[in-house]
Amino acid sequence: MLDALLFDLDGTLADTDKLHLLAMQQLLHEDGRTLTEAEFEAHISGRANADLCRYLFPDRPVNEHRAFADRKEARFRELSPTLQPTPGLLRLLEYAEDRGIGMAVVTNAPRANAEHMLQALDLAGRFEHVLVAEELPKAKPDPLPYLTGLQRLGAQAERALAFEDSVPGVKAASGAGIFTVGLSTSQTVEALRAAGAQLVVADFEDPRLWEVIKSI
Structure with a gap:
C-alpha cells in the first residue's frame, strides 16, 4: 500500500x-x-x-x-x-488525503519562496512537512533531503513515490531508493530517465502514473 x-x-x-x-x-x-x-x-x-x-x-x-x-x-x-498548479495535481492531493497517504514537499528553494509559492497556489497546509535545502546538511542531488522526508513521514522508500522535474532532484529521489516520477516540464524525457526516473510524464493526469499509484 x-x-x-x-x-x-x-x-x-x-x-x-x-x-x-x-x-x-x-x-x-x-x-x-x-x-x-x-x-x-x-x-x-x-x-x-x-x-x-x-x-x-x-x-x-x-x-x-x-x-x-x-x-x-x-x-x-x-x-x-500568475502561477497555476500542474494539471492533475489537485486530484492527486485529494486522492492522497482521502486515503491518509502522507505528503511532503522536498525542495532546494529557500523557505520564504516555498511558503510564498504554496500560498500563491492555494496549497498552504496541504502537506505535512515542507523540507528546504537551507535547513538540511546537504541539498539535492544528495539523497539526504528525500531520506529525511521519508523519516518525517514515517514511511519506507518501497511504499513511496517521489515527483521531480530536474536532474539533481531525480538523482536525489532515486538515490534514496524511491520510485521516482519525472515531470517533463523543464528537462527532456531522456535526461530524466538517465538521471534515474522510472516513469516520465507531462503532468499528473497521465494514466500510466495512476496505474503505478494503484499498484503500490
Missing part, C-alpha cells in the same frame, strides 16, 4: 522554471551579462542557490552570492502571481 508522496516544488507543483529564468535574466542583464535557456537548463535548473551562485560567480565572495540569491528570489516572487 502506498504510504507517502514526496514532491519537489519548482517545476513539479507548478511550472516555474520560466519565471526563474526570467528573474535571473533580468538581474544578470543589470550586471551586463546574459543567460540562455540552454545554459539555465544545463547548469542552474533544480540547483540550490549556493550551487548556482558558485557557477555564475566563481570569483565573487559568499556574501555577494547571498545578496544575488536574495534579489533573485524577491524578483521571482514579484513574477509569481
Whole structure:
C-alpha cells in the first residue's frame, strides 16, 4: 500500500522554471551579462542557490552570492502571481488525503519562496512537512533531503513515490531508493530517465502514473 508522496516544488507543483529564468535574466542583464535557456537548463535548473551562485560567480565572495540569491528570489516572487498548479495535481492531493497517504514537499528553494509559492497556489497546509535545502546538511542531488522526508513521514522508500522535474532532484529521489516520477516540464524525457526516473510524464493526469499509484 502506498504510504507517502514526496514532491519537489519548482517545476513539479507548478511550472516555474520560466519565471526563474526570467528573474535571473533580468538581474544578470543589470550586471551586463546574459543567460540562455540552454545554459539555465544545463547548469542552474533544480540547483540550490549556493550551487548556482558558485557557477555564475566563481570569483565573487559568499556574501555577494547571498545578496544575488536574495534579489533573485524577491524578483521571482514579484513574477509569481500568475502561477497555476500542474494539471492533475489537485486530484492527486485529494486522492492522497482521502486515503491518509502522507505528503511532503522536498525542495532546494529557500523557505520564504516555498511558503510564498504554496500560498500563491492555494496549497498552504496541504502537506505535512515542507523540507528546504537551507535547513538540511546537504541539498539535492544528495539523497539526504528525500531520506529525511521519508523519516518525517514515517514511511519506507518501497511504499513511496517521489515527483521531480530536474536532474539533481531525480538523482536525489532515486538515490534514496524511491520510485521516482519525472515531470517533463523543464528537462527532456531522456535526461530524466538517465538521471534515474522510472516513469516520465507531462503532468499528473497521465494514466500510466495512476496505474503505478494503484499498484503500490
